[in-house]
Amino acid sequence: MNGKGASGYPPSRKTIHSIKRTADRLLHVLSAVDKVFEQLISKQITSQFESRLSDCITAYRKSHSRETTLVSLVEQWKLARDGHQCVIYYIIYG
Numbered sequence: 001m002n003g004k005g006a007s008g009y010p011p012s013r014k015t016i017h018s019i020k021r022t023a024d025r026l027l028h029v030l031s032a033v034d035k036v037f038e039q040l041i042s043k044q045i046t047s048q049f050e051s052r053l054s055d056c057i058t059a060y061r062k063s064h065s066r067e068t069t070l071v072s073l074v075e076q077w078k079l080a081r082d083g084h085q086c087v088i089y090y091i092i093y094g
Contacts, residue, residue, distance in 0.1 A: 050061075058064035058072075077087045 046061075058069045073089075077089075080087050
């Protein structure tokens, strides 16, 4: 490809600007459509699997964050320690 249009001459700046503007609009529309599909799929997956997941699994759940997970773990460790049980933990860095 030699960078020339169908007429054999390079495309004008106006043509290039018009093409870029159209491409930007398409990307913006695709981004919005992607977000809508993501929300719909998330709702469907959540409704199907929420009742089947263990209470210990907190990732991607509403009202659950890293902080709530860590607080829950520390409380479980305290209860285990008070009951003279051994606590073993393994941390995975991602």
